[in-house]
Amino acid sequence: MSVGTPFHTRTASLNRKMQWREWSGFWASSAYADSHDIEYNAIREAAAVIDVSPLFKYRVTGPDALALVDRVITRDGTKLGVGHVYYTPWCDEHGKVIDDGTVHRVGEEEIRWTAADPQYRWLTRNAAGLDVRVEDESESVAALALQGPYSRAVLEAATGESWADLRYFRRRAATIAGVAVDVSRTGYTGDLGYELWIPAEGAEAVWDRLVGVGRAWAIRPAGMLALDVARLEAGLVMLEVDYTSARHAMSPDQNYSPFEIGLGRLVSFDKGDYVGRRALQAEVAAGGPRRRLVGLQLDWHGIEARFDEQGLPPAIPPAVDRSPVPVFAEGRQVGRATSHGWSPILKQALALATVDPRHERVGTGLQVEWTVEGRRGRVGATVVSLPFLDLERKRA
Secondary structure, three states, X not given: OOEOOOOXXXXXXXXXXXXXXXXXXXXXXXXXXXOOHHHHHHHHHOOEEEXXXXXXXEEEEOOOHHHHHHHHXXXXXXXXXXXXXXXXXXXXXXXXXXXXXXEEEEEOOEEEEEXXXXXXXXXXXXXXXXXXXXXXXXXXXXEEXXXXXXXXXXXXXXXXXXXXXXXXXXXXXXXXXXXXXXXXOOOOOOOOEEEEEEEHHHHHHHHHHHHHHHHHHOOEEOOHHHHHHHHHHOOOOOEXXXXXXXXXXXXXXXXXXXXXXOOHHXXXXXXXXXXXXXXXXXXHHOOOOOOEEEEXXXXXXXXXXXXXXXXXXXXXXXXXXXXXXXXXXOOEEEEEEEEEEEEOOOOEEEEEEEEOHXXXXXXXXXXXXXXXXXXXXXXXXXXEOOOOOOOHHHXX
């Protein structure tokens, strides 16, 4: 049975159409307004608060806390300094991705670890022989994403201090409405933004303070539909959408290495041993992965033609479609698009796709299956660089 997050007393009254979805046992708002476009606009033009409390959160403490991190993740954990945050995948012994998330160095012997899927058993299994403690804080710690070009102004008004010096993927402690919170310069929107990690009992007070001071910058709550559009534009992969966790894979084709989902840059071989290292080295030695993540820009005229064949005006749903569809080249399937939808800011139809390495080069022409009124057709698509939208302010 799903339950409300620590912010539910605030979000429930704002969800006018009762558009909820289940997320890891919690109720998450799909959209608060009649349509999610106004919430998307808040992310891109003003400021938005997004309840991301259903993320799994773990506190790792002890003399060997960093050693556990380095043993599990593909990045060099020994370089993670206090006050820094890593975005990283971690793999099974076959070099296939179990999950991706953030690892925060809170103190010399304290780590906050976030994930989309439960990781307690995996972390404790890999802690064998280490002087370390793993605690599940998923329910005791609420999480709120404050995103958008005016998110810094809202945060400064709420805390009474400057945040101009907090660099991208850094963190530090703060106080909001008398509640001690941890603030990280992270997010899932590809925009300027922060994520606040809050004791559950203080969640309502922090929400009220942010929303109160944020009115001067047109702050709005945003749901999962708006967040999905923003993360597609940012070229960010989603677990069980753009790739399958190695723990849930039902066939070899559902197993993905970091190199297959665009996270190869986060794999280090200049560090100590870690889970999956040998398999990843073997993959590289064999010439690399058999499929690659690419961005696709879909041909609008092709979409229009598919609708015209049915005597209908062209239309693209405003929400991201997470249904996998085939990608073709020269008459045969060479991959599949996993997330596709319309970018309001780029005014383009976009897709994330995994394709054969021969078709990953920017500028390559492909085709994507497109169905109108039950009739399948194909529309042209061009491989483009990721991310689709790269805002300088997200790093400023």
